[in-house]
Amino acid sequence: MQTPRTRPPTFLEARGLRQQARTAGLHPDYWYAVEHSHALRRGQVQEVRFWGRSFALYRGQDGVVRALENRCAHRRLKLSHGEVQGCNLTCIYHGWTYAPDGTVISFAHELFGKPMPTFRIGSFPVRERYGLIWLFPGDPAVSATRGIPDIPELEGPRRWACVPISLRLRCHHSMLIENICDFTHAYLHRKTRPFIDAKLTRYEAQPERVVVEYDTLVGAGPIARLFVDRKRVRTDHMVLAYEYPYQWSNTGDRIKSWCFVLPEDESHCRAFFLFYFDALKIPFTSVPIPQWLLTYVLKVANRVLIGPILAEDAFAVEAEQEGWELHHDAPAAELNPAMVEFQQLTVRRWQEYLEAASRRSMVKAQVQP
Numbered sequence: 001m002q003t004p005r006t007r008p009p010t011f012l013e014a015r016g017l018r019q020q021a022r023t024a025g026l027h028p029d030y031w032y033a034v035e036h037s038h039a040l041r042r043g044q045v046q047e048v049r050f051w052g053r054s055f056a057l058y059r060g061q062d063g064v065v066r067a068l069e070n071r072c073a074h075r076r077l078k079l080s081h082g083e084v085q086g087c088n089l090t091c092i093y094h095g096w097t098y099a100p101d102g103t104v105i106s107f108a109h110e111l112f113g114k115p116m117p118t119f120r121i122g123s124f125p126v127r128e129r130y131g132l133i134w135l136f137p138g139d140p141a142v143s144a145t146r147g148i149p150d151i152p153e154l155e156g157p158r159r160w161a162c163v164p165i166s167l168r169l170r171c172h173h174s175m176l177i178e179n180i181c182d183f184t185h186a187y188l189h190r191k192t193r194p195f196i197d198a199k200l201t202r203y204e205a206q207p208e209r210v211v212v213e214y215d216t217l218v219g220a221g222p223i224a225r226l227f228v229d230r231k232r233v234r235t236d237h238m239v240l241a242y243e244y245p246y247q248w249s250n251t252g253d254r255i256k257s258w259c260f261v262l263p264e265d266e267s268h269c270r271a272f273f274l275f276y277f278d279a280l281k282i283p284f285t286s287v288p289i290p291q292w293l294l295t296y297v298l299k300v301a302n303r304v305l306i307g308p309i310l311a312e313d314a315f316a317v318e319a320e321q322e323g324w325e326l327h328h329d330a331p332a333a334e335l336n337p338a339m340v341e342f343q344q345l346t347v348r349r350w351q352e353y354l355e356a357a358s359r360r361s362m363v364k365a366q367v368q369p
């Protein structure tokens with residue numbers, strides 16, 4: 001096995017756009033999908049991570065999900081080792097119990113004659129939507145004004161069928177976002193063929209997003225083409241966007257997707273995909289798949305169609321991460337002009353976050369001499 005000559009740079013050491021993009025974090029003042037709703041039952045607790053920070057995510061016996069800083073105020077054990085009691089979380093070691101706001105409300109041992117002490121750790125806003133649990137790791141005051149993306153197709157009685165699918169990846173989040181939106185990698189999918197003959201027709205950078213459009217044949221693979229109803233959907237053009245910090249795609253307003261990336265640290269991320277369709281037909285017929293059957297069909301599609309394509313992408317981005325760790329000093333080579341815009345957006349938002357954080361800490365230092 002090759003060993004790198006030096007460790008990869010940090011963001012502040014990075015030289016050039018590519019190195020900066022591969023070391024930038026994602027701005028914490030957004031809602032991040034951290035887990036599937038079904039994966040956290042009442043009374044369960046688990047650890048989730050955002051850019052090196054750890055959170056204890058738990059579902060109370062009332063069904064509500066909450067998140068606390070994953071550090072007992074006492075001896076700093078992870079609270080995710082603990083136990084859910086009602087709506088509270090109890091540390092496994094000495095049994096200090098935390099309320100949802102992070103306050104210690106009881107102790108499973110004597111207080112040595114002292115009055116009830118006051119200890120508190122951080123608590124973070126949590127919501128559930130689209131079958132996912134969302135955490136706001138940034139400034140809680142911003143969470144009320146910053147929304148989870150609205151997906152009208154997934155709301156209401158006539159919502160489109162959707163079965164979320166997720167990946168755990170050993171790669172930097174920017175590698176995944178670029179992978180999804182850069183259709184020059186059709187070669188990787190030459191057997192599954194989710195898109196072929198792609199030509200970039202437009203790209204546009206806006207303050208918080210980059211939109212790219214391709215003329216391409218979508219869903220040309222051996223299984224997909226049986227299910228896609230080409231009479232109802234235009235499958236020769238696709239619009240995709242890096243909607244910071246998320247990603248979406250739209251094929252003919254009938255085949256859509258979102259990808260929500262959770263940057264766990266510099267070399268690990270999770271990706272939660274929502275694919276939703278309004279133009280699927282029963283194979284070998286032109287009969288639309290009835291609504292009641294769609295969820296089942298999508299579960300099968302996740303396994304036989306989408307899963308194998310994503311597995312190819314997962315292999316490629318994890319191999320890219322290995323390449324980055326070994327050859328981070330090698331010159332960057334890029335042909336797709338839209339990818340430069342992606343990297344600029346990632347870097348700019350991270351710089352804005354770091355600048356704001358350093359201003360905040362300077363103000364704090366002035367207030368607390």
Ligand code: FES
Pocket residue numbers: 072073074075076077091092093094095096
């Ligand atoms: S370490 Fe958590 S209660 Fe002591």
Ligand SMILES: [Fe+2]
Pocket residue numbers: 179180185189309313
């Ligand atoms: Fe791909």
